[in-house]
Amino acid sequence: MSKINRKRNFMGLFAPFIIVLALILPGQVAVAIDDEAGGPTSPGVSVTAHWSTTAIPANGSSELGLLFKVPDRHHITDVEFGLFFVELSDTLGLDFGAPVFPKGEPFHDEVCYRGEVLVRVPVTASGDAVVGSHVIPVSVGYQICQEFGQEVCFLPEDKVVSAATEIVGAGTEVVAANERIFAGSAGIKPEEPQGLEARLMAALARGSWTAFFVAFLGGILASFTPCVYPVIPITIGYIGGASAGKPLRGLALSFIFALGIAIVYSSLGLFAAATGTLFGSISGSPVVNIVIALVFAVMGISMLGAFDIALPSALQTSLVGGSTKKGFFGPLLLGMASGLVMAPCVGPVIVALLAWVAQTGDLFYGWALLFTFSLGLGLLFLVIGTFAGAIQALPRAGSWMESVKKGFGWVLLAGALYMLRLTLPESIYYACWSILLITFSVFSGAFDMLSDEATARQKIGKAFTLVIFLLGGIFLFKSFYPNAIAGTATTGTHQELEWMVNKEEQAIDLATTNDMPVLIDVYADWCVACVELDEKTWVVPAVQKRVEDFVRLKLDFTKETPWVSEMKKKYKITGMPTVILQKGDREIARFTGFKPAEEFIALLDQHNL
Structure with missing residues (x-):
């Protein structure tokens, strides 16, 4: 527990004596003890929890802000009395630092807090922080005083505030949030958003019209x-x-x-x-x-x-x-x-x-x-x-x-x-191309006789149409004998990676049992970028060597099924391809769309995989 919280416990022992002293000192502030006796009643203070970032990445940091909204013509008493406090316990792999209270305002011979008062708590996440959505209880306390009429300080109040947040995998990009609340207060400054996606999320978080740009x-x-x-x-x-x-x-x-x-x-x-x-x-x-x-x-x-x-x-x-x-x-x-x-x-x-x-x-x-x-x-x-x-x-x-x-x-x-x-089936697809190319060449004059006065341009055009006709013939042959050409063309190509397709439970169990990282490729047959990833990234020998110790899992989302809906919610998939790197229950990184081999290897290097 932080030093300020231990100080609160020490000062809390003397709080009853401070209240009694205030009661017997003439000309000072009175304390309302029996609100039912016709005296003033405490209006209460609204306390809400806010985070400085949209999520907390493992091996990263954020900041929790407790916003106390003090009613007009009231104030919260000095933190030195021990009645104004914020307490949290380390949990879920999150380490909470000492709360940082703002500079108070002078009131008589003490310090008080008026209006919106933000208490900031720095938060650091360990590498094994528990990924997922969580609600963290925060204990807060304060004493509120009335400044108009008879100056009255009400009995101290305390409550538990819920701070909902999400812990994400290490390296996951998060952006600033609640900037209006955190602006101008002392504490940790969130990093400037990097990249177009981060800038968009930052603009959306603060409701800025720059989101449209x-x-x-x-x-x-x-x-x-x-x-x-x-x-x-x-x-x-x-x-x-x-x-x-x-x-x-x-x-x-x-x-x-x-x-x-x-x-x-x-x-x-x-x-x-x-x-x-x-x-x-x-x-x-x-x-x-x-x-x-x-x-x-x-x-x-x-x-x-x-x-x-x-x-x-x-x-x-x-x-x-x-x-x-x-x-x-x-x-x-x-x-x-x-x-x-x-x-x-x-x-x-x-x-x-x-x-x-x-x-x-x-x-x-x-x-x-x-x-x-x-x-x-x-x-x-x-x-x-x-x-x-x-x-x-x-x-x-x-x-x-x-x-x-x-x-x-x-x-x-x-x-x-x-x-x-x-x-279309591959054979029919090539047959259609053959028909189109042959038809084009015939209508373009591939077999029309040229006159003796034909220009060089006309001769080149005729040669071009004959080449198109020949290409149509090749496609027609390929539609009947698909392996005759493909067999020679594939000689010397790279060996494809072996994947576990749609075997999500088995893949995760295998990775957990053997303490292996998992490479998840979410794809669909209609996704052009998915095909590009297969043909330009997963076939590169350097990539294959780097992921040979991974459990490699492909999830086929071509058709919407109850299982696809379940996987979509579990892995929070909104588009394809989505590639996820994880180890155990912790997501390490993800990206959406095509990524060339060198950028994928750089991503692995960034996370020491």
């Missing part, structure tokens, strides 16, 4: 992740073809396309946070993938000149006041479909947003933040689409422009087929 910036950065790449050629293909050589029209179409992305992406995020489902899981449905592919295919066929896509004439007239303008329904629909495509794109910022919405239940504010993030995500496509529209505005019109438009249509068809890569 951070969310927008996070969306911009997320637009450069690999799972967004399939949408780029789709954007170029549609906007470039539909802009009709008008740069401003290209800008307008790009804006509507980005708006469609933002509407769907933010709505999916809000649904995931409100219902507890995994963000992006809707894209795992084969039906959804087929619908998205059909949308892209219809857009592509339209670009090839088969038909035009627009709202019904009656609805179009009512929307634009009789104008004959059309074509804005297409980019909105395509943008919304693209929002579904990018739903599996998660990272630290979107995971932090989803967790915050789920915890606070503030759906409107959460949707606004998610929509802002989505606008940042769509900014790249606004720029790309405008640029594609500008290409059509080049001074060379005629057949060249029509060829470019049809080329964009073929790009959309390729994008539609790419969306089915996880839905």
Whole structure:
């Protein structure tokens, strides 16, 4: 127990004598003993517990603040009397330091405390602190005095205050909390938040509007992740073809396309946070993938000149006041479909947003933040689409422009087929690619005769279409004999890691019995970043060597089941991939999204694993 608490016990022995002395001293402060005799009654003091950080990391520190709200024209007596105290016992691997009382105000010949009084207690967590949510009892005491009318000091009061907190694994990033309460008081200063996720959580904790700026910036950065790449050629293909050589029209179409992305992406995020489902899981449905592919295919066929896509004439007239303008329904629909495509794109910022919405239940504010993030995500496509529209505005019109438009249509068809890569069996998938490539080469004149006056450009174009035809033939062969090519291609590749798949209880028991660390990879088949982690990180020999003494566990969250819901709650999963490092019952570190091999090894080095 701290020195100040031992001093309180010593001074507490003399408290009755101090009260009696106050009673017999004329002209000094009276003490109210019998409130039922018609005298003044104590208004009481509200005492609440607050933490300076969102959680306490093992091998880390935080600060507990006990906030005493003293009523107007009252004060708490000097801490030297031993009646104003805060007591805690070390528990759960937490070591509580001596309480730090603020500087009091002069009152007669003593010191008193008025208004909001914050008593700060430094807290240090050991390496084996018990990870989880806890409620810590804190004993507090005070004596309150009335300053108006007859100056009266009421009998000392004491109570137990509950301080709820969460202990997290060592190295887990936490951010400052309750900054308004802790600002200006002496004690430990929380570390400045580092990284975009930490800055976002700090802004959310203090209710700052800068959270919107951070969310927008996070969306911009997320637009450069690999799972967004399939949408780029789709954007170029549609906007470039539909802009009709008008740069401003290209800008307008790009804006509507980005708006469609933002509407769907933010709505999916809000649904995931409100219902507890995994963000992006809707894209795992084969039906959804087929619908998205059909949308892209219809857009592509339209670009090839088969038909035009627009709202019904009656609805179009009512929307634009009789104008004959059309074509804005297409980019909105395509943008919304693209929002579904990018739903599996998660990272630290979107995971932090989803967790915050789920915890606070503030759906409107959460949707606004998610929509802002989505606008940042769509900014790249606004720029790309405008640029594609500008290409059509080049001074060379005629057949060249029509060829470019049809080329964009073929790009959309390729994008539609790419969306089915996880839905179709491999043999059928390659057969479809073969049909698409062969059809493209035939319609592009691969077998048309060239005249003697053919230009070099025409000859190069014919050679290109013949190469595409040959590639289509290779894919057709691969669809019937998948191992004929794959067998030679895989020679010399790295051996894959062995994982325990969905055997969570056995893996944890094995790790506990043998005192081994655990590597948990939470994945889904529809998660592009999960595949990237498998193909670019887990196959690296240096990584495999570092984790060979780990119990390696994969949790497959492709389909929502009661077991998946249980694991999701247990490990607090909001997006994929999520990788967790733990030892025993203690989580050491985690990250969400793709992490290259060198960064993963650096994470292991940071925690001496």
